[in-house]
Amino acid sequence: MLFKPDFAFYRITDIEISFLKKNGIKGLILDVDNTLTTHDNPIPAEGVREWIENMKQNGIKLIIVSNNHPPRVKPFADLLGVDFVCEGKKPLSKGFKQASEKMNLPFDEIGAVGDQIYTDILGANFSGIKSLYVSPIEHEKTAFFKFKRKMEIPFIPKKLYRKTERKL
Numbered sequence: 001m002l003f004k005p006d007f008a009f010y011r012i013t014d015i016e017i018s019f020l021k022k023n024g025i026k027g028l029i030l031d032v033d034n035t036l037t038t039h040d041n042p043i044p045a046e047g048v049r050e051w052i053e054n055m056k057q058n059g060i061k062l063i064i065v066s067n068n069h070p071p072r073v074k075p076f077a078d079l080l081g082v083d084f085v086c087e088g089k090k091p092l093s094k095g096f097k098q099a100s101e102k103m104n105l106p107f108d109e110i111g112a113v114g115d116q117i118y119t120d121i122l123g124a125n126f127s128g129i130k131s132l133y134v135s136p137i138e139h140e141k142t143a144f145f146k147f148k149r150k151m152e153i154p155f156i157p158k159k160l161y162r163k164t165e166r167k168l
């Protein structure tokens, strides 16, 4: 099912090394807006820097693939010390292909993380990349986005994995 994420998390920081190892994921493609921070925010969301550092230390390759333009993507990627592809044209495979080449990893060893069903998840599924859905950090207020989010509802898993759930 092309619109269904393979895995679903509450936040990107809920994705753990043990999960990636278990699923043979050696590299992650990261979306920016509403995945690593709120829309157009130059500052990463809480815990994101630490999460990125932990990934790097554990040998997980990271690359940002965003449909947004260079002035938005480059400074943000530089701040996190992560390579990037902008104007990635998700859900088309162009950006994912470039990312796979840059990481030197085949599609089946890559996971793509993002908050939008019709770009991030559809694109990953279409390319044979594992799709990791995260709940958008903030809900956009424009009518267009509200409509898009409504159209996503049937495909969003009911249960989103949260690290803290383990303690319950």
Ligand SMILES: [Mg+2]
Residues within 6 Å of the ligand: 031, 032, 033, 034, 035, 114, 115, 116
């Ligand atoms: Mg996004």
